[in-house]
Amino acid sequence: MSKKITIAGLALLSPLASATSFDTCPSKAYLFQSKPVQVYSVNLVTGSTALVTNDVGLDNGGINAIGFDNGVGDGTGFEHKYIYGFEKTSLSVVRLGKDFQAETIDVTGLPNIHFFVGDVYDRYYYLYSQSHGFYKIDLSPLDSDPSATLTAETISNSGSLGLTDFAFHPHNDELFAVNNSNGKLYTISTVDGSTTYIGNTGVTGTFGAGYFDVDGYFYISRNSDGNIYRIDLSTQAKIDSGNVGAVKFADGPKSNQNDGARCEDAPVIDEDSTIDFGDAPDSYMTLLASNGPRHEVDSGYYLGSVAPDSEGDGFQSPLDDNKAGLADEDGVGFVTGLKAGQNAQIAVQASTSGYLSAWIDWNGDGDFADSGEKIISDSNVSGGSNNFNVSVPADATIGKTWTRFRFSDQQGLNYYGGATTGEVEDHSVMIMENGSSMRHYPSASGYATLAFEDNWPKQGDYDMNDVVIRFRITETLDQEDNVTRIMITGYLAAYGAGYHNGFALRLKGLNREDIAEISTMSYNGVEQESNGLEAESTEAIFIVNSDLKQQIPAECMYYRTAQHCQEELSFEFDIDVVLKDGVDTSGLAAMPYDPFMFATPGNYVRDGLWYNPGRGLEVHLADHAPTEQFDTYWYGWWSDSSDVAQGRYFKTSDNLPWALIVPDDWKWPREHVDIVEAYPEFAGFAETGGSSNADWYLLEKATENKYYSVEE
Structure with a gap:
C-alpha cells in the first residue's frame, strides 16, 4: 500500500517504486466509482460487474479521468501497462498496476484543478476540462525511471464540449466523445483541441465512462441508470456516414460518479468467455x-x-x-x-x-x-x-x-x-x-445418423465413416392424412473418404411432377437457386449435393474421422418439399424414405473400376433398390451379393451392408477401424438381418478409443 502524507487536510501520495504492470491487455473494462474509490471489472458484453478492490491506497480520495496505457515492449517480454487517473483530493496524477494500488506521478504544467475527463493513447495521457483546457503528458520517461517528473503540454486553454469522458479509437488515432446534453458525437483534435461533429447518438445523460474495443465499437455508460450503449464506429465508412446511433447493449451498474478505462486493443470477449x-x-x-x-x-x-x-x-x-x-x-x-x-x-x-x-x-x-x-x-x-x-x-x-x-x-x-x-x-x-398435423423422424428435435462405406462393390476397410450424415424429417399432413409438406434438415457430420461422393434422397412413391416449384433447398441457411430436384429422373429424387468433398475444410484429410481432425461442422442443408395440391401420398414410403450416396460424376471413382460410372454408382441402405440412374452392370462384383429376383441389394454374402442408419446421434468408428472392431455386436446384428443385437450401436457397447469423439 502507498504511504500517505497529510498536509493542510489533503491526503497526498508519495512516489514509491514502480507499481507492477498488468501482464496482458485485459478484455474487461474497469470502472472507478465512489469516494473512497471502488474499482469494478465490467463485462461489457453482459453488463455483469465484479468488485476488484475497495482500497486503492487512498483514505478518502476519488479517481477520475482514467485511461489504460497499452504499454510498449522492451525486448524482455515486459510491457508497461498501467491505468492512469487523476486523484481529486490531492489533484495529482496517479497510476495503478495489476495490484490496483495507486502511486502518484509528479507532473508539472497542469492547472490546480480537478480533471474529470482523460484517456491514454500511444504513451500520452490526455486530460480535458471544458473551462480550463486540454493537456497531454508524455508517459515514456517512466519506462526507465519510475520516479521521473513529467511535463504537461497545453493543447488548448479551453474546451467547447460538455462531456464527462472520452476514448481513443484503436484504428485511426482519433479521440471520440459524446456531448452529455445533446447526445452529439464528436472527434477532438489532439493537436489543437478543435472538434468535428460526426452525428447524433440519440441518447443523452451523464456518460461517465467511455471505452473502445479492438474492433472499433465505442461503449458509453450512463451514470443515472447504468445503461451501457454501443456505437458502431468499426469502419471509416460508418464514421463518415454520420449514422452513429447508440444502441442499448447491456445493463451496467449505476452511480453518481463513474469513470472507465479499458485496453482498446483487446477483444470484447476473451478466450475464457462464460x-x-x-x-x-x-x-x-x-x-x-x-x-x-x-x-x-x-x-x-x-x-x-x-x-x-x-x-x-x-x-x-x-x-x-x-x-x-x-x-x-x-x-x-x-x-x-x-x-x-x-x-x-x-x-x-x-x-x-x-x-x-x-x-x-x-x-x-x-x-x-x-x-x-x-x-x-x-x-x-x-x-x-x-x-x-x-x-x-x-x-x-x-x-x-x-x-x-x-x-x-x-x-x-x-x-x-x-x-x-x-x-x-x-x-x-x-x-x-x-387442420393439419405433423410427424417426425427420428423425433421432433433429434437426429438420425446415416453412415456409408463408399468402396462398393468392394468391402474395403469397412470403417463405415466415408460419408456420415445426420438428419431429421418432419412431415405435415392434412385432415385426410395426406402428406402436404416435407422438411428435411441435416448436416455432414464426417467425411473419411478419399473419393468424391454425393448425397441424395429419393421420396419413393412420388414422382418429380408431384413436387411444387416453390420447394426450396438451403445450404447453411442460404437458399440456393435450385431446389435440388433431379431433372433427369422420373422419380422424386433430391440431389442434396453432388460433391460433399468440396464442402469440407482442407485442414485435415480425414474430416472428423481421425481423432486429431477436430474441425467444426461446415455443411448443413434444409430441403422444404411442397407437394402439389391433390397429390396422392398413400404410396409414399415411410420415413426415412430412401437416402443414398453416389459417386461424383467427372472424378476418379474407385480402384479397380475400368470406367467411370459417375452418377450410376449408388450405395443404398440394405435391400433398398437403386434408382433409375443406377448402372446395374456392377451387381455381384467383388464383395457384392445383390440379387434382384430376391429383392436383395447392397449386402455382402455375410449380410454386411454398405450403408446403415441409426436413429440416434451415433458415434462412428475412427478412420481405418472396422465397424465390427469398434462395435463388436454389429456383426450379429447384420448376420441376423437385425433380429439380434438391436442395440449394438449404444455407446456402452462400443470399444473404447475405437470411435470418433468431439473434443470440447
Whole structure:
C-alpha cells in the first residue's frame, strides 16, 4: 500500500517504486466509482460487474479521468501497462498496476484543478476540462525511471464540449466523445483541441465512462441508470456516414460518479468467455456484432435440465449450440403444433423462479420486430415446468420459422442485448395450416445418423465413416392424412473418404411432377437457386449435393474421422418439399424414405473400376433398390451379393451392408477401424438381418478409443 502524507487536510501520495504492470491487455473494462474509490471489472458484453478492490491506497480520495496505457515492449517480454487517473483530493496524477494500488506521478504544467475527463493513447495521457483546457503528458520517461517528473503540454486553454469522458479509437488515432446534453458525437483534435461533429447518438445523460474495443465499437455508460450503449464506429465508412446511433447493449451498474478505462486493443470477449448466445440466423440479431442476445452463465438461472455451456459468439449454420457443445437447448417444448388461427401449448422448464420472455417470427420475414411477435413478456415463472397458451395468428406464414426464449432474473430484456444471468434458446419450428398435423423422424428435435462405406462393390476397410450424415424429417399432413409438406434438415457430420461422393434422397412413391416449384433447398441457411430436384429422373429424387468433398475444410484429410481432425461442422442443408395440391401420398414410403450416396460424376471413382460410372454408382441402405440412374452392370462384383429376383441389394454374402442408419446421434468408428472392431455386436446384428443385437450401436457397447469423439 502507498504511504500517505497529510498536509493542510489533503491526503497526498508519495512516489514509491514502480507499481507492477498488468501482464496482458485485459478484455474487461474497469470502472472507478465512489469516494473512497471502488474499482469494478465490467463485462461489457453482459453488463455483469465484479468488485476488484475497495482500497486503492487512498483514505478518502476519488479517481477520475482514467485511461489504460497499452504499454510498449522492451525486448524482455515486459510491457508497461498501467491505468492512469487523476486523484481529486490531492489533484495529482496517479497510476495503478495489476495490484490496483495507486502511486502518484509528479507532473508539472497542469492547472490546480480537478480533471474529470482523460484517456491514454500511444504513451500520452490526455486530460480535458471544458473551462480550463486540454493537456497531454508524455508517459515514456517512466519506462526507465519510475520516479521521473513529467511535463504537461497545453493543447488548448479551453474546451467547447460538455462531456464527462472520452476514448481513443484503436484504428485511426482519433479521440471520440459524446456531448452529455445533446447526445452529439464528436472527434477532438489532439493537436489543437478543435472538434468535428460526426452525428447524433440519440441518447443523452451523464456518460461517465467511455471505452473502445479492438474492433472499433465505442461503449458509453450512463451514470443515472447504468445503461451501457454501443456505437458502431468499426469502419471509416460508418464514421463518415454520420449514422452513429447508440444502441442499448447491456445493463451496467449505476452511480453518481463513474469513470472507465479499458485496453482498446483487446477483444470484447476473451478466450475464457462464460457467455451463452443464441443460434438463429443473424437476421434475428444473433451474433455479438448484431447486439445479439447473450447471458452470463453459471448464475443458477437456465432453461431445461442442462445448464448452458459458454461460447465465444452466437452460432450460425451449420453450427448450433447443441451440435457444438453440450445438448443444453432442452428447456422449451412445443406440446402442440403451431397451427394458423389456433391456440398452441408450450412447456418451458426453468431451473428456478425468474422472468421469461419469448418471440416467434409469425410472418417469416427473418426478424422478431413485428407487432405481435413477442408472445411472452416478463412472465414470472417458477422452478420446474411452466405451461403457456399461445394464439397463432390466422395469417401466420406457413412453413419453417424461428423462436427465441430468454430467461433471467432481469426484467425488460429484448430479443437482443446482454444480460447478467440466464439463458437464451433459439428453436426452429413449423407453422402449419389449420387442420393439419405433423410427424417426425427420428423425433421432433433429434437426429438420425446415416453412415456409408463408399468402396462398393468392394468391402474395403469397412470403417463405415466415408460419408456420415445426420438428419431429421418432419412431415405435415392434412385432415385426410395426406402428406402436404416435407422438411428435411441435416448436416455432414464426417467425411473419411478419399473419393468424391454425393448425397441424395429419393421420396419413393412420388414422382418429380408431384413436387411444387416453390420447394426450396438451403445450404447453411442460404437458399440456393435450385431446389435440388433431379431433372433427369422420373422419380422424386433430391440431389442434396453432388460433391460433399468440396464442402469440407482442407485442414485435415480425414474430416472428423481421425481423432486429431477436430474441425467444426461446415455443411448443413434444409430441403422444404411442397407437394402439389391433390397429390396422392398413400404410396409414399415411410420415413426415412430412401437416402443414398453416389459417386461424383467427372472424378476418379474407385480402384479397380475400368470406367467411370459417375452418377450410376449408388450405395443404398440394405435391400433398398437403386434408382433409375443406377448402372446395374456392377451387381455381384467383388464383395457384392445383390440379387434382384430376391429383392436383395447392397449386402455382402455375410449380410454386411454398405450403408446403415441409426436413429440416434451415433458415434462412428475412427478412420481405418472396422465397424465390427469398434462395435463388436454389429456383426450379429447384420448376420441376423437385425433380429439380434438391436442395440449394438449404444455407446456402452462400443470399444473404447475405437470411435470418433468431439473434443470440447
